[in-house]
Structures are given as structure tokens and as C-alpha cells.
Amino acid sequence: KNEVEQSPQNLTAQEGEFITINCSYSVGISALHWLQQHPGGGIVSLFMLSSGKKKHGRLIATINIQEKHSSLHITASHPRDSAVYICAGAASGSRLTFGEGTQLTVNP
Amino acid sequence: EPEVTQTPSHQVTQMGQEVILRCVPISNHLYFYWYRQILGQKVEFLVSFYNNEISEKSEIFDDQFSVERPDGSNFTLKIRSTKLEDSAMYFCASTRGQSNYGYTFGSGTRLTVV
Numbered sequence: 001k002n003e004v005e006q007s008p009q010n011l012t013a014q015e016g017e018f019i020t021i022n023c024s025y026s027v028g029i030s031a032l033h034w035l036q037q038h039p040g041g042g043i044v045s046l047f048m049l050s051s052g053k054k055k056h057g058r059l060i061a062t063i064n065i066q067e068k069h070s071s072l073h074i075t076a077s078h079p080r081d082s083a084v085y086i087c088a089g090a091a092s093g094s095r096l097t098f099g100e101g102t103q104l105t106v107n108p
Numbered sequence: 109e110p111e112v113t114q115t116p117s118h119q120v121t122q123m124g125q126e127v128i129l130r131c132v133p134i135s136n137h138l139y140f141y142w143y144r145q146i147l148g149q150k151v152e153f154l155v156s157f158y159n160n161e162i163s164e165k166s167e168i169f170d171d172q173f174s175v176e177r178p179d180g181s182n183f184t185l186k187i188r189s190t191k192l193e194d195s196a197m198y199f200c201a202s203t204r205g206q207s208n209y210g211y212t213f214g215s216g217t218r219l220t221v222v
Contacts, residue, residue, distance in 0.1 A: 006133065009157040026215055030208070031208050033210070033211060035211075035213075040215075041145075041197050041215070041216050041218065042213070042214075042215040042216060043151075043199060043213040043216070044213070045210050045211050045212065045213065048209070048210045048211075049191075050208055086151070088151070090206075090208075092157060094141075094142075094157055094163075094164075094203060094205075094209075095141070095153045095164055095166075096143075096151075096153060096211070097153070098150045098151040098152070099150065100145075100150050101150060
């Protein structure tokens with residue numbers, strides 16, 4: 001059974017702090033997605049990783065295939081980064097298995 | 109930037125009624141999905157659709173659920189006889205291919221069954 005576990009569940013930071021959210025996944029998952037969900041509920045895709053590292057603006061995502069672990073980093077965090085961040089794994093088909101999400105709150 | 113469009117954004121229905129949730133995926137995407145998120149819970153896979161047929165479905169997707177792509181653009185999820193526990197946010201998504209392609213999600217339909 002494909003599984004994805006995230007930590008922490010909740011994270012509160014001060015504006016400007018460096019933030020890391022972690023995700024571990026099970027054997028069988030070949031690609032890892034990082035998603036952002038805003039209070040209104042909509043989901044936005046941030047990254048899709050099968051190896052290495054990707055960067056977009058202040059967001060960086062890394063994946064270690066041997067350890068089955070991925071991290072999402074936010075540099076110079078800002079209150080507008082407050083959202084739920086979700087990692088989701090894709091197995092040999094294309095369905096995604098979602099983690100529980102990390103509620104991030106960045107205070108000014 | 110291309111979007112996945114879902115309608116309606118919010119639907120309230122009485123228990124036992126049929127509902128149809130609509131989605132317009134991105135035009136050059138080939139794989140289409142429905143996911144749902146019950147309030148306070150994680151997102152769950154319902155069904156995937158490729159080449160005009162269901163390619164995979166979860167145990168949630170029982171006989172009360174059906175999907176259709178009637179006209180080559182719209183992708184619909186029908187719930188035949190809604191139950192209270194069907195209340196959730198339903199997300200449509202599409203991708204160009206399997207596994208190593210990014211997803212585009214719609215903004216969701218919040219279904220409330222009363």
C-alpha cells in the first residue's frame with residue numbers, strides 16, 4: 001500500500017524565517033508532488049520531483065530517492081506563504097496518494 | 109496559464125438526490141481525475157479516466173458514482189443518490205501523462221448534503 005507521511009502537522013514561524021517541511025514515502029512511489037492549499041480550499045501544484053532538486057522563487061524542493069524522503073523549503077518566509085502544504089506520491093499508475101498536510105502560519 | 113474549471117463552486121442538495129459535478133480539463137491533457145476531501149481530512153483519490161474509460165478507481169468509488177466525458181471537453185462526476193457522508197470538497201484534476209507529469213487541479217466544488 002502506498003503511503004505518504006508528512007511532518008510537522010502544524011508549523012508557526014516569524015516572517016523572514018527559513019521553513020522546512022518533511023515528507024517520507026513508501027516503496028512503489030516514483031514521483032513526489034508538493035501542493036499548496038489555501039483557506040478557500042483550492043489546490044495549486046508547486047513541484048513534481050522524481051530526483052534531485054527544484055527551485056521556484058523562494059521555494060525549494062528536494063528528494064532523496066534512496067531514503068524515500070523529500071523536503072520543501074521556504075526561504076525568507078512571508079505571511080502570504082500561510083497555507084496548507086501537502087506532499088503527494090504518484091505510483092506506477094497516475095493516482096496520487098496524499099499526505100495529511102502541514103498547516104503553515106507565518107506571523108508578521 | 110491554462111486552468112481546470114469546475115462548476116458549481118458550491119452545491120447544496122438533499123439526501124437521496126442526484127448531483128452532477130462538472131469539470132473542464134486542460135485541452136491537451138489526456139488523464140483526468142476526481143479526488144475528494146472531507147472537511148478536516150486528507151485528500152482521497154476517487155477515479156482516473158483515460159481514453160474515454162475508467163483506468164483506476166478506489167474503493168470509495170462504488171456503484172453510486174459514475175464519470176463521463178460526454179462531449180470531448182466536459183468531464184463529469186455523478187452521484188446517483190447522495191448520502192450525508194458524501195459531503196466534501198470534490199476536486200477535478202488533469203495531467204498530460206502518467207507519473208512524471210505535473211497535475212493541474214480545479215478550484216473544487218463544495219458539496220453539502222442535508
